[in-house]
Amino acid sequence: MPNSNHLKLSLYHRNFCLFCSRVINAIKGLDIEIDGKNIWKDSDALRELEQATGRSTVPVLRIESADGEVTWMPESRDIVRYLGSLRG
Template identity: 55%
Template sequence: MLTRFMMRILGQQPMNEENRRHRPDDLQLFVKTFCPFCVLVQNRMAALDVYIPVKNILHDPAHRAELVAGGGQQMVPCLRIESADGEVEWMYESRDIARYLLNRFGDA
């Protein structure tokens, strides 16, 4: 059985992620296996009790293609944010993503 830390390093979500308090349907996180910046973002998600679907671009070429087509580059972590009007923002810097998550879910 893999620990939460090991699963996070491998870019996988533990089975109980569905029980998180926050489950926004407007966010997706693109990651790579063994990316320390991705782990930083996933640690922030866990600390804030937020579940965001994770797409590992090394495990699925379709995820990589989606990231490049939408965001214009293959850099991770990348948070895909879809607004209510359908506009999509691609946020690339791990610290920016962590700050966004804290601002959005920190007081909820």
């Protein structure tokens, strides 16, 4: 089971997004530190997301491991499942 202490997690999301709300609600019940990146309020975040994924669809979880490897995970269900598998 991966330990979230060794990861830097950022959730790319926006307002009025049901799929984003699903993830944000799931996070509330977990003891995990996640940086929120609202792509409607943060143009740098939008640019990062578009560069990485080729689109502006949210939610997307950016996972940076201790060695600097970065993974971009789309799909709210996958994100919720992944976060639930982490130890805080």
